[in-house]
Structure formats: C-alpha cells, structure tokens
Amino acid sequence: MKLYLAGWKSVSLIDVKGKATFTVWLCGCNLRCPFCHNWRLADRHEPPCHWVGVERVLWELGHAARLVDYLHVTGGEPLIQADALRELFRGSPVPCSLNSNLTMPGRLRILVGLIEHAATDLKVPWRVMTGGASERLWRNWLESLEILAREKITVELRIPVPRNIHGYLEALKKALSEASRRLRNTTWYIVVNPLLGPPHTDPRDREWCRRHCSPGRELVNEVAGLAKRYAKTYVNAIEPYRASGRPVEAASAL
Numbered sequence: 001m002k003l004y005l006a007g008w009k010s011v012s013l014i015d016v017k018g019k020a021t022f023t024v025w026l027c028g029c030n031l032r033c034p035f036c037h038n039w040r041l042a043d044r045h046e047p048p049c050h051w052v053g054v055e056r057v058l059w060e061l062g063h064a065a066r067l068v069d070y071l072h073v074t075g076g077e078p079l080i081q082a083d084a085l086r087e088l089f090r091g092s093p094v095p096c097s098l099n100s101n102l103t104m105p106g107r108l109r110i111l112v113g114l115i116e117h118a119a120t121d122l123k124v125p126w127r128v129m130t131g132g133a134s135e136r137l138w139r140n141w142l143e144s145l146e147i148l149a150r151e152k153i154t155v156e157l158r159i160p161v162p163r164n165i166h167g168y169l170e171a172l173k174k175a176l177s178e179a180s181r182r183l184r185n186t187t188w189y190i191v192v193n194p195l196l197g198p199p200h201t202d203p204r205d206r207e208w209c210r211r212h213c214s215p216g217r218e219l220v221n222e223v224a225g226l227a228k229r230y231a232k233t234y235v236n237a238i239e240p241y242r243a244s245g246r247p248v249e250a251a252s253a254l
C-alpha cells in the first residue's frame with residue numbers, strides 16, 4: 001500500500017510534548033482552517049506531496065527506532081488515508097501517535113487499538129477556526145474524544161489562540177468543559193499555542209491572520225489560566241514575539 005505524503009523527519013523534538021518522534025506528514029485534509037501553515041500539504045500540492053510505499057517509510061523508521069519514543073503521523077489530515085495508515089501503524093516497531101482534526105470517528109475506530117497517543121486542536125469558535133466546517137463535524141470531534149478516552153489513549157489537547165474574536169473566552173470555556181467531560185477517563189493534558197503569523201509562519205489566509213494571529217500576552221495567559229483548571233497545561237511560544245509590546249516567555253509548564 002502507498003501513502004500520499006510530503007515527507008518525514010527521523011528525529012523530531014517538537015511534534016509531541018516532551019517526546020522524540022519519527023514524524024510523517026501526510027497530504028490532504030477535509031478542513032480549510034484559515035491559520036493553517038501546512039495548507040500546501042492539506043491542499044495536495046505537488047511538490048511536496050507524492051506517493052511512497054508503506055514499506056519504505058517503515059524501513060526509514062527502523063533506522064531511527066532506537067532514538068524515538070513514537071512514530072507520530074500528522075498532516076494534513078491523516079485519517080483520510082486510514083487504511084494505509086493502519087498498515088503503517090501495524091508495522092511500527094515503536095508506539096504510535098496520531099495528530100488529527102478528529103472529524104471522522106468512523107475512520108478513527110479502525111486505528112484505536114494501534115495508537116497510544118493522540119493530539120488534536122480545540123478549534124474555537126469552530127466555524128471560524130475551521131474555515132466554515134459544519135456543526136456535525138464538531139459533534140464528530142466530541143465523539144472522537146469519547147472513543148480515545150474509552151480506549152485509554154493519552155490525549156494532547158492543543159488550543160490555538162487567535163485574537164480579536166468576539167466572545168472567545170466564553171466560547172473556549174464552554175468547549176473546554178465539553179471536552180473535559182469526554183476525556184475524564186483517560187490521561188490528557190493541554191498545550192496552549194498562540195497563533196503565529198508571518199514571518200514565523202506561512203498561513204493559508206494572510207489577511208485573516210493579519211487580523212487574528214499573534215494574540216497578546218494577556219490573552220494567552222488568560223487562556224492558560226482557564227485551561228489549567230481542567231488539566232496540566234503547557235504554553236508554547238515557538239519564538240518570542242511582540243504582539244502586545246512584550247515577548248511571550250518560551251515554553252513553560254503551569
């Protein structure tokens with residue numbers, strides 16, 4: 001079987017909090033998030049997207065296996081290629097981690113016995129942050145959290161933080177409450193990711209990002225304060241930036 005992918009990195013220290021991973025980027029996505037900085041993968045641009053046999057990826061993974069904690073698959077949206085992904089996970093010599101938008105619970109079900117860790121964004125407000133995805137997909141996301149919790153899969157819940165969104169904190173509080181109810185029977189933690197715009201990233205919609213990326217330090221701290229009421233929380237700042245006139249501290253645990 002083949003995977004439609006953009007590439008892999010043999011040892012990455014930034015894709016799963018506190019872990020070394022062999023990371024694979026798959027192409028294609030069913031959402032159109034305006035802040036997406038992997039939009040070329042999501043939109044299947046060639047290059048970088050191309051077909052590679054599962055066996056070839058496993059061969060590369062074999063050489064890095066003793067150096068990594070996880071095989072981590074991200075994208076794009078990996079569940080679009082659930083069948084080939086199952087073959088990849090089945091052949092992996094290390095535990096598997098999936099980064100997904102979790103809007104396809106039916107496809108997630110065929111992989112759950114093969115994964116130990118999952119990462120997903122808490123996109124709030126849902127329609128704004130997904131480029132107009134339906135409420136049905138939001139319900140699918142919640143259903144997927146239930147599936148992960150039932151299978152005792154560790155969940156890394158990522159909060160991408162935008163600015164200038166009316167009612168953001170209230171909406172986030174409600175969404176966090178809904179997510180935490182689904183996750184209470186498994187291990188989970190939160191990573192707060194301030195949305196960075198150019199020149200740090202190359203977002204799909206630069207005009208959207210001009211208005212909504214680079215939140216100020218106060219908002220990021222408010223989000224982190226809210227998040228830590230629910231689970232252990234980390235704050236990521238990929239690089240110090242100055243949206244509020246002051247740099248955000250480098251990654252820290254609250």
Ligand code: SF4
Nearest residue numbers: 029031033036076101
């Ligand atoms: S951010 Fe993720 S879910 Fe959204 S378009 Fe990009 S790859 Fe897809």
